[in-house]
Amino acid sequence: MLIPNDLLQGKKILLGVSGSIAVYKSLELVRLFTKAGAEVKVVMSEASKKFVNPLAFETLSGNAVLDDTNESWTNDHNHIKAAQWADLMVIAPATANTIAKLANAIADTMLLQCALAFSHAKILAPSANTNMIHNPITQANMKMLAIANYTLVGTQTKELACKTTGDGAMAEPIEIFWQSARALLKDDFWADRRVIVTGGGTIEKIDDVRYISNFSSGKMASSLATALYCKGADVNLIATRFEPDLPREMHTIEVQSSEEMMEYLVDSIRIAKKGKLSKASLMDAHQIHLIQKKPYLFMAAAVSDFVPQFTQSGKLKKEQLGESFELKLKKNIDILATVDKSDITTVGFKAEMDARSGFSHAKNMLERKNLDAVCYNHLKDSSSFGSDTNAIEFITKEGVATLSHADKFSLSLSLLEQAKSL
Secondary structure, three states: OOOOOOOOOOOEEEEEEOOOOOHHHHHHHHHHHHHOOOEEEEEEOOOHHHOOOHHHHHHHHOOOOEOOOOOOOOOOOOHHHHHHHOOEEEEEEEOHHHHHHHHOOOOOOHHHHHHHHOOOOEEEEEOOOHHHHOOHHHHHHHHHHHOOOEEEOOOEEEEOOOOOEEEEEOOOHHHHHHHHHHHHHOOOOOOOOEEEEEEOEOOEEOOOOOEEOOOOOOHHHHHHHHHHHHOOOEEEEEEOOOOOOOOOOOEEEEOOOHHHHHHHHHHHHHHHHHOOEEEEEEEEOOEEEEEEOOOEEEEOOEOOOEEEOOOOOOOOOHHHHOOOOOOOEEEOOOHHHHOOOOOOEEEEEEEEOOOOOHHHHHHHHHHHOOOOEEEEEEOOOHHHOOOOEEEEEEEOOOOEEEEEEEEHHHHHHHHHHHHOOO
16 A cells, blocks of 8 residues: 555654564554654664664664663753653554553563653554463553553464564554554544445355456545544455555455445445444543444445346356356446435445546435445546546535645545544
């Protein structure tokens, strides 16, 4: 997925690295942060310097590394000023030793002093041997940190530095990046709101080896779902195709046929309408007012208009079919027109190639399918499918907003700002 180079523009991140072999991954994390527009400063433990030279972090971040040997009180190169400077602190990798000290407010290194002095949200990416990470004391320490304003990025199972395969490897840099972006970009409107996004072209089987479909890549849906994730939404992406490197924490459901998509969509809408209660205001010391945020549905999937009338089992043999083969199709169910859209804000998507009639077709969808908005996309030709950029006319009953041509992630962020007014 193409990450906008201004996604984290103006954000300041303090990255702490402790003594694990996984520290080499943190170099990639710095690259991801800076490429997205963030400013990064790094604080290293003495043990981490055995694995990576501070010069590598200074080269990628453009800032001097803070460590136990170079703190200064004649300028801002100290743990108090570094903590005041940052919008977010990320500790990756965090060893079992570092986790234990953090959980007990021990501050005997520069990294730990920065963490103790930093009063805002912190991201923690553990890295340790399987037995060390699953040790009951380590588990208790992580639970303690989870209730102390730390967000823990789960470890993964793979071959570890000790040559055994098991849980304990640090999460991939892209996953730490997404969780950091979510912490930095959270929007009160979208936070904890349940949102369903559908995407990709449905796959309708002719037999067990053949199908009919369309050129929809699902890129817009993946970008939109990821943008929602970064804004703090509780996202469920139902699609036939997905972009690589989506946030691992985001809920996804892979489907093929329109029938399968309909089944999961109906179930997801039912769950979304049950809602998630969130604290809205504290009326007094004994009373909390709870509200349910209205869910959203973004129907970006390209559902087949027609499907095979009879799906065949096995593989059709050309020897049996003869010189010609007539494939009978039937009109498919209109998912967007059919699903229950009461108590859920619904945005449809319409792609057309005819510039003269395409806009009117998109506008008619509002009334015909009882939608709150329609995103109209004019396609030049079949090469428009699968591109990394797009442009949208955001159509509502009140008017039309033009969302200029941009990469699909940036376009999704603009779309979400428009959708807040529905």
